[in-house]
Amino acid sequence: MRSKLVVPVTSAFFLLAALAHLGFFDWQRLARGFRNLGILGSEMIPPDMGILPTAGAALWETVEMSFAGTLLGFLAALPLSIFGTRRLFSSWVAHIARFVAAGIRTIPVLLWAIAFVILFGLGPLAGTFGIAAYTVGYLAKIYADLFEGTDPEILEAVGSTGASRLQLVRFVFLPEGANAILTQLLFMLEYNIRASSILGFVGAGGLGFVMQVYLQTLEYRRLASVLLLILVVVLAMDGLSAWVRKRFLLSAQ
Amino acid sequence: MKANGKEPVAVQADQVWFSYRNHDWVLKNISLSIPPGKHTVIMGPSGSGKTTLLRILAGITEPGKGHVAVFGQSTYELEPRELSSLVGYIPQQLGLVRNLTALENVLMGSLGRLFDAKTLLGLFPRAESERAREALDMMGIAHKAAEPVFCLSGGERQRVAIARTLLQHPRVVLADEFASDLDLALASEILARIRRAAERENITFIMNMHRIGLARQFGDEVLALRDGEIVPGFIGNEILETPQAEARQ
Numbered sequence: 001m002r003s004k005l006v007v008p009v010t011s012a013f014f015l016l017a018a019l020a021h022l023g024f025f026d027w028q029r030l031a032r033g034f035r036n037l038g039i040l041g042s043e044m045i046p047p048d049m050g051i052l053p054t055a056g057a058a059l060w061e062t063v064e065m066s067f068a069g070t071l072l073g074f075l076a077a078l079p080l081s082i083f084g085t086r087r088l089f090s091s092w093v094a095h096i097a098r099f100v101a102a103g104i105r106t107i108p109v110l111l112w113a114i115a116f117v118i119l120f121g122l123g124p125l126a127g128t129f130g131i132a133a134y135t136v137g138y139l140a141k142i143y144a145d146l147f148e149g150t151d152p153e154i155l156e157a158v159g160s161t162g163a164s165r166l167q168l169v170r171f172v173f174l175p176e177g178a179n180a181i182l183t184q185l186l187f188m189l190e191y192n193i194r195a196s197s198i199l200g201f202v203g204a205g206g207l208g209f210v211m212q213v214y215l216q217t218l219e220y221r222r223l224a225s226v227l228l229l230i231l232v233v234v235l236a237m238d239g240l241s242a243w244v245r246k247r248f249l250l251s252a253q
Numbered sequence: 254m255k256a257n258g259k260e261p262v263a264v265q266a267d268q269v270w271f272s273y274r275n276h277d278w279v280l281k282n283i284s285l286s287i288p289p290g291k292h293t294v295i296m297g298p299s300g301s302g303k304t305t306l307l308r309i310l311a312g313i314t315e316p317g318k319g320h321v322a323v324f325g326q327s328t329y330e331l332e333p334r335e336l337s338s339l340v341g342y343i344p345q346q347l348g349l350v351r352n353l354t355a356l357e358n359v360l361m362g363s364l365g366r367l368f369d370a371k372t373l374l375g376l377f378p379r380a381e382s383e384r385a386r387e388a389l390d391m392m393g394i395a396h397k398a399a400e401p402v403f404c405l406s407g408g409e410r411q412r413v414a415i416a417r418t419l420l421q422h423p424r425v426v427l428a429d430e431f432a433s434d435l436d437l438a439l440a441s442e443i444l445a446r447i448r449r450a451a452e453r454e455n456i457t458f459i460m461n462m463h464r465i466g467l468a469r470q471f472g473d474e475v476l477a478l479r480d481g482e483i484v485p486g487f488i489g490n491e492i493l494e495t496p497q498a499e500a501r502q
Contacts, residue, residue, distance in 0.1 A: 156313055157348020157414075161421050162337030162365020170373045171361055175352040 044224035051222045052229075055210055059229050061124050062206035065199070066192040069128045073135025074185055077101075080136065081143030082173070087155065088147075088165050098144060105137030109195050113204035124205030131192050131199075142184050146177045182248060186241040193237055197230050262325075263289040263425055263457040264310055269319035271305055271481075279305050281481045283319070287474075289424070292448065292458040294472030296465070302481040303461040304345070304429050310459065311342040311427045323425055337365035341423035345430040347414040349402045355413045356398040359385040362420030381420070388416035391450050392443075408439045415447055425457045433463060440464070444471045 023029060083089055084097035107115075113130035120126045150173055158172050174181070200208020207226060214223040264287040271280040280302045287293050297303050308314040309321055312328030321328050323339045331339070341362075349358050363381045364372070371377075377385075389395045392412035397405060402413065411432060418426050432440035444467060451458050462468045468475050477484040 151346070151348075153344040153346045154348045154350060157342060157344050157417075158350070158361050158364070159333060160311065160313070160337060160340065160342040161362050161417070162334040163361065164364070164368075166373060167364045167367075170375075171353070171357075171364070172350055175350050178352050 040220065043220040046221065047224035047228055048219075048221040049225055051210075051225055055207065055222075055226050055229055058200070058207045058210045059233065062196050062200075062208075063193065063233065065124050065127045065131060065206055066189060066196045069131025069196070070135050070185070070189045070192050072128070072132040074139055074188070076132070076136045077139035077143060080140040081147060082169055084140060084144035085147040085173070087150065087152075088168065088173075094144075098141070101137050101140035101144070103137070104133055105141060107133075107137075109134040110199070110202060113199045114202050117203050122203040122205075127196060127199040127204035127206055130204055131196055134195075135188055135192065139184060139188060143177070143181065146180050146184075147173045150176050183245070186244060190234065190237045190241065193233060194230070261289055263287050263291070263323065264459065265322045265325075266306075266310065267320045269306075269309060269316045269321060271302075271309060271314070271317045278317075279481050280309070280316070283481075283483060285476065285483065287457060287459065289324075289457050290452075290455055291473045292451065292460070292471055293474045293476060294468040295459065295461050295476045295478060296463060296468055297478035297484075298463075301478040303478055306478065307342075307427050307429050307459065307461055311340050312336050313342065334365045337421060337423065339424050341418035341421045341426040343414050343418055343426070343428040343431060345433075347410055349410055349413060349417075351403040352401060354399050354401055355389060355394065355405065355409070355416075356382075356385055358402055358413050359388055359416045359420055362388075362417040362422075365421065385416070385420050388419045389413070391419070392416045392446055408435050408443060411435065411443055412446070415443075415450070419450055419454065419456075422454070423456065425459065426451070428458070428460045430461050430463070432467065437464075437466070440467055441470060447471075 019025065080097055080101055084094050084101060086094040089097075109130055112133045113127055116126035116129040116133075120129065154172055154176065155168065158168060163171065197207045197211070200206045200210065201212050203209070207230065211223060211226050214220070214226065264285070266283055266285045269280055269283040270278055272278045283306060295303050295306065305314065309316050310323075310328070312321070312323075312331065315329045326335075326339065328336060328340060350361075357375070360377050360381060363377065363385070367377070367381070386395060386398060389398055389412075392415055394405075394409050394412050394416075397409055397413075402410060405413065415428075432443055435443065447458065448471060450456075458471075460471065462471070
């Protein structure tokens with residue numbers, strides 16, 4: 001009985017210690033923060049819809065960057081994840097592929113965007129490459145793990161027909177993993193739309209630049225309009241994902 | 254191929270031993286000789302080593318000691334494509350790709366013969382497609398060719414797995430616990446179809462099974478395993494008289 005309590009009690013203790021260290025028990029500061037939140041909220045209402053033409057163009061650029069970056073990243077992630085599958089390649093090949101994916105994933109999307117701004121200059125091209133790079137690192141890891149989990153009986157059965165490695169990828173790994181591949185791709189697209197809206201902060205194009213200007217000039221009603229636009233796009237993406245899942249995902253298993 | 258210069262042999266195992274851990278032998282000194290065109294059923298209670306023996310005969314698992322040959326060639330020394338022209342293997346859960354159609358699954362039996370990029374796009378030669386449809390027809394499910402496997406019943410999936418192996422054109426087919434999950438009438442019908450197809454194609458069939466009635470219907474010979482050893486002088490359902498086996502019957 002006593003041993004069962006060790007983990008929850010220790011976890012609770014560390015949680016309280018961390019919260020105290022982070023200032024969660026500084027009541028005066030918290031109260032001041034909530035007061036400021038109220039002021040900020042009141043300054044954002046009503047949203048200024050007059051900026052819609054400007055913000056709409058930037059939003060469209062953000063959507064373009066997300067879509068192109070996600071698909072480019074997906075196309076690069078697929079072969080990398082296949083090389084990272086120990087069932088297909090020797091352990092050292094798989095290790096190298098997984099190491100490359102981990103290295104790419106370690107760098108946050110914002111840093112990738114800065115790197116590509118340095119390489120290609122300001123604008124959405126840098127943002128698109130930044131999104132593609134992060135997508136490669138993330139999807140390559142997810143897909144390699146997915147392929148590793150393919151039912152060994154199917155591999156043995158199809159392998160015993162004399163199928164080559166490439167044929168196994170085409171006829172076993174991809175169709176068996178199709179549902180998860182599509183689901184993860186849609187998730188990545190949603191994530192990238194949210195992520196790419198801040199890439200403009202570092203000059204990588206899209207809505208982030210507009211947001212940064214409104215933040216710096218304290219034009220919170222205009223900022224509220226931009227946030228509403230992002231919300232609309234994210235909701236539209238949710239709807240699109242639901243439709244794609246319903247239309248294309250197979251009810252296997 | 255002649256064994257000892259006398260009888261032709263399809264599958265030969267000589268003093269095969271196997272263990273997953275040292276000194277814990279799953280198979281002990283198995284020797285067997287199966288003539289071409291015969292249907293052999295391997296029976297035995299759970300844990301007796303049936304699946305391991307089948308995998309070793311199929312060249313999937315290498316024996317710890319001993320030697321296995323199919324039509325005179327060591328199975329685990331052959332390249333996968335060479336082996337595929339000799340041996341077809343159907344695992345217990347059939348190994349079908351659930352998101353592909355019955356026809357696409359059957360066409361996979363031809364992959365060992367096809368090297369071109371068109372195949373990777375899912376474009377198979379017309380002759381292979383026709384033979385795949387014939388194989389499905391032979392199994393009585395040509396009308397299900399376009400159905401994804403996950404929509405098929407257990408019996409239909411078993412037929413697809415057999416059709417895939419028929420398209421492979423192996424000389425020996427090894428099937429693990431085939432038809433074991435089906436009701437008796439359906440299992441009997443499927444086994445009768447397999448027998449007709451195997452006789453037509455002159456295929457040697459080796460199958461693990463735990464139903465004595467079906468084993469007698471299908472098998473020309475019945476081999477019994479107990480604790481990793483072949484039971485000499487095996488008689489009828491004696492081998493299945495264990496609590497586990499009775500529970501499954």
